[in-house]
Amino acid sequence: MPAVKHFDPKVISLLSEKIQRIPSDQGKSIYLVGPIKLPVNLYGETVEFKWYCWLNCREETDDVERIVAKLSDINLAEMQQSSVLVHGDFANAERALIRFHSICHTGDIFGSKRCDCGYQLKQSMKHIVEHGHGALFYLANHEGRGIGLFSKAMAYILQENGYDTVDANLQLGFVDDSRDYGDAIKVLEALRTKPVTLITNNPKKLDALTNAGLDVEDRVQLWGDVSEYNEKYLKTKVERSGHMGEEEEEGCCNND
Numbered sequence: 556m557p558a559v560k561h562f563d564p565k566v567i568s569l570l571s572e573k574i575q576r577i578p579s580d581q582g583k584s585i586y587l588v589g590p591i592k593l594p595v596n597l598y599g600e601t602v603e604f605k606w607y608c609w610l611n612c613r614e615e616t617d618d619v620e621r622i623v624a625k626l627s628d629i630n631l632a633e634m635q636q637s638s639v640l641v642h643g644d645f646a647n648a649e650r651a652l653i654r655f656h657s658i659c660h661t662g663d664i665f666g667s668k669r670c671d672c673g674y675q676l677k678q679s680m681k682h683i684v685e686h687g688h689g690a691l692f693y694l695a696n697h698e699g700r701g702i703g704l705f706s707k708a709m710a711y712i713l714q715e716n717g718y719d720t721v722d723a724n725l726q727l728g729f730v731d732d733s734r735d736y737g738d739a740i741k742v743l744e745a746l747r748t749k750p751v752t753l754i755t756n757n758p759k760k761l762d763a764l765t766n767a768g769l770d771v772e773d774r775v776q777l778w779g780d781v782s783e784y785n786e787k788y789l790k791t792k793v794e795r796s797g798h799m800g801e802e803e804e805e806g807c808c809n810n811d
């Protein structure tokens with residue numbers, strides 16, 4: 556039995572103002588914490604974002620003390636949590652840009668040239684800031700199009716031995732793309748009810764999001780950072796995963 560914990564009422568009161576519960580499927584809840592001020596260094600300039608993080612729980616309670624007590628018993632650092640960076644008047648602006656960015660440990664953090672995720676991440680933040688209103692959803696359970704980091708490492712070994720990115724996933728027993736956008740869309744709906752403009756190069760992703768209930772009024776594309784290291788990979792994305800090619804538009808991508 557975990558010890559009964561008592562928290563300072565002031566702490567609970569502060570958190571209660573910043574935690575909202577979003578009803579999810581099958582009696583689950585998404586707890587959204589934020590906004591939190593997050594100044595970000597974007598290409599050398601400091602830009603202010605509002606940051607939110609969320610967690611999907613098998614419990615429906617509005618008792619924040621209970622939630623806080625429960626979380627300290629769970630080793631959350633062992634799990635991935637997704638979050639969203641919001642810029643401008645996201646709730647009310649007539650047109651708002653959004654990006655659903657799948658986590659890419661190698662591209663986003665290390666700056667790997669095997670894909671263009673890091674480039675896309677920064678560029679979509681830049682687009683959002685230049686437009687004035689928008690949100691970047693960073694989806695932490697989407698590594699390797701949903702196969703996880705260890706499996707992505709194995710897929711890279713296969714890719715180094717002649718398999719393309721789609722076949723590598725299939726050879727490891729995965730479907731090509733197992734990403735789910737349900738929670739992110741529910742979080743989006745809690746932050747904005749008007750339609751959004753989606754930043755993506757991938758018509759399939761647009762379809763997946765629209766089918767999952769996202770109200771998309773427009774799509775803008777994001778191309779660039781093609782190099783000798785990711786050329787073949789990007790070509791596969793275009794040929795096998797339904798992406799628009801750079802001949803038709805401007806460039807190529809992995810994260811989509």
Ligand SMILES: [Zn+2]
Binds near residue numbers: 663670672809810
């Ligand atoms: Zn990547």
